Amino acid sequence: MPQDNIRCPGLTSGAQEIHMLAKDLPKQMTVFYYKQAMQLIWVVFAGGTGTGKSTLFNAFCGKQLSGTGLERPKTSGPIVYAHRDCLIEKKFPIPLIRIERLNADDIDGGPVTGNPGRLMILEHNREEWSHFIVTDTPDLDSVEVENRRITEDLYLMSDLVVFITSEEKYADDVPYQFLMRIISEKKPYFFLLNKARGELVGEEVTDTLSSRQISINKDRMWLIPNVSSDPAESISKDPAFRDFRRALTLELSAEGLENLLKAERSRRAEELNSRLARLLLLLDEENQAAKSWSDRLETLCRNTCQDFLKNQRERFLCQI
Template identity: 60%
Template sequence: MRSEEASIRHGIQSIRDSLGGGRFLGDTIQCPGLTHGAQEIHRLAGDVFKRLGVFSYKQYMPCLWLVFVGGTGTGKSSLFNALCGKPLSETGVERPKTCGPVAYVHRDCPIEESFPFPSIQTERRSSEDLHSRPAAGSPDHLLILEHDRQDWSHLVVVDTPDLDSVETENREIAEDLYLLSDAVVFLTSQEKYADEVPYQFLQRIIEERKPFFFLLNKAQEQLTVDEVIGALQGQGLSFTKDRVWLIPYAPSHPSRLIPEDSAFRDFVSVLSLALTADGIENLLETQHSSRAEDLRIRVGRLLEILEEESRADEKWLNQLEALYQRTSRDLINEQRERFTVESRVYLQTEIRRLFTKYDVLARPRRFVREVILTPFRFLGFCKERAQDTHENTLLEIRQKIDLAPVQAAIDKFNRSVLEELSPIDEGSPLFRGLRQPGVVLDDKEIKERIWEQQDRLTAWLQETFKKLSQGIPRGKKWGIYSTSVLWGILILSLETAVGGGFSVLDAALDSALAPFVTKGAVELFAYHEIQQTARELAKRYQEGLLSVVRHQRNRYEHCLQALMTPRETLEYIRALDSGIENRKP
């Protein structure tokens, strides 16, 4: 037996990592709630990984689990004690007497190794330590009472809490331990055998084709097996007489009277023949196949729902992208139709401040500026303004800068998301997620992000000017490739872009540059280079505006992705779906 125990321990150890990984991945199963099956996911996922734990645990467990289940006050513990031949589980008229499960196990059977229910702690003691006082068990604990009976070395006999207990915790423990069962002793009484909860559980036992023994305790003398079967058949349950025993009512000393009852002795005889050490291998194999088939069905259903959710998630993201693209187009089109003087002047002031140190041609600066600005005045982009100090201009413009177009675009985008993409079910995770604080950009965040993008643009323009102006002779006063003309053109390109003049930028540049272009190769090269720079500037400015809308889109995208089942979890479930073996190893 010791070598067999070592083999069991080795087999159980081999499933620790995979089972632990399954539990961890099970915690990551979630969904935004975009499909009708979403409400089923959390319950089904918990059930699948619980059953996976049971399946893995039972693969390497050679002992057969015989589990006593029944309702409150049916005398379950009394019959458990009578079968075991010892007062192991506490009995009495107070309800409930069994506060926690009690297992009667051979000392060499390591049932606590890798026990599949983390919420149930195990404690092993010798049954001889109980002396004259039986154990009531304790909540969340499985009390393992070991023995050295060789005739029962292949059995694990378990007394469970009541199926209809008022304590949810007790009901869940009874349900969990039932999953470990290979055979069941179903206990009821004359006043409870047609009750809803026990009846539903008995129906489940029959549907799962699990071997069971139906004991009706506290039966009156006039009650017959035919009457009991007839009543149960009237509720849709059907089974043969050879699985039903009526145990008479014992008002006192049931521990002495029950073992002497003929019906009980017949039950023990039938059970002993059905669960012999030599015959349990086929029974265990059958139960393993049944668990495998049940697990495959549940895993397949879970995978089906998750993949349906995954497809819905992908569709949602595509719709979000379409809303983003539509909002972006509308924003750019609106910017083309508007010319915000404050924004243009603010940026012009900032750029000029950056480029002042490069202005080596102070004398012709005003003349060059007037020549360049003339075509822009015809286009309506430039207006005369009173001279003001640099500091006052910055302060004034920062106070008046118009953020309304971007704010309006964000507001419109947010409304579209809630109207077109939000689930109808207010209880769905995505419905709540889209409305959480911090998801929608506020006005302060919008302003900060626009200013951040403008700072990046001016920094890029400064670096571009620095590169373009390298090698220009300090004494060169005319021509397109002078520093004064160069920075003037770049500034005007920027204010044209800021003003919404994306579509007329090339024409404006041609008009501004024409007086300075000669036929020299260097001048023509510089002309094309400045054109390219201006186009890049316009592109970057547009990108800066759109980046604010894109950031809002990313927040919504993160809302969904944070609620999706990770890809590695889906892969694990797919592998699980195809890897469940029918036969025990």
């Protein structure tokens, strides 16, 4: 059972959800206030294990920043590519995470892999990228609880998610649940299906997803073909990848900053409101259930006493 400060008797089927909401809401509110005070777009690359998140993150940033490879888990902590003046640390809302900084031009040991419980900021000085940050994350279906938790926290921080999947993964349960959440919460997203076979077409993907109640906006979907050698190099030259990069760069233009942040803030406020309303509704149902149980007990108690008295009277009354 999650830890929270709510005491409820657990008489309704919503009791478990009450505890989940009560546990998550304080963090969501802290994130809300942190982001409210910041003119910065958080782009988060997220997806299942080995789908190519780090490869595509590097290709988008135009630099080998994050380690890639098939040994799992390769990315052990989040890696953030940010302008050196971004004040990410100020009142950072995720507790228990240490923030470290490195100059992105100075990663002598090659691409970094991150560390559990730490957020690694790789600083740059590209002025045209100073109003947004790009984050690579550990696998959201990682076997490590810590990895899954941090990816979940970064999702809360995100204003835009680049969801990455691959042909063999896109119907898997955990990535599917995550995608479902992105769409149901109306979070802005880009959907990349990496390592796609040549003959795979968009309709096949959208049909499979719609058979599982996920409707993907085709304008937000790119199939990045499987390249046979040197993915780091080949992907950045691929026309589908270039098209995705153009679309994301356009979305992140400095002129669009105000609108994107405004839309995301009101989406976030709505999301919080609906969670709070849901919590109040479930608590009310618990109250009603508690009241009717207490009424039932009272009736039972009264009937039992009356039966008992009647029984005793009959027993002790003199009978002729």
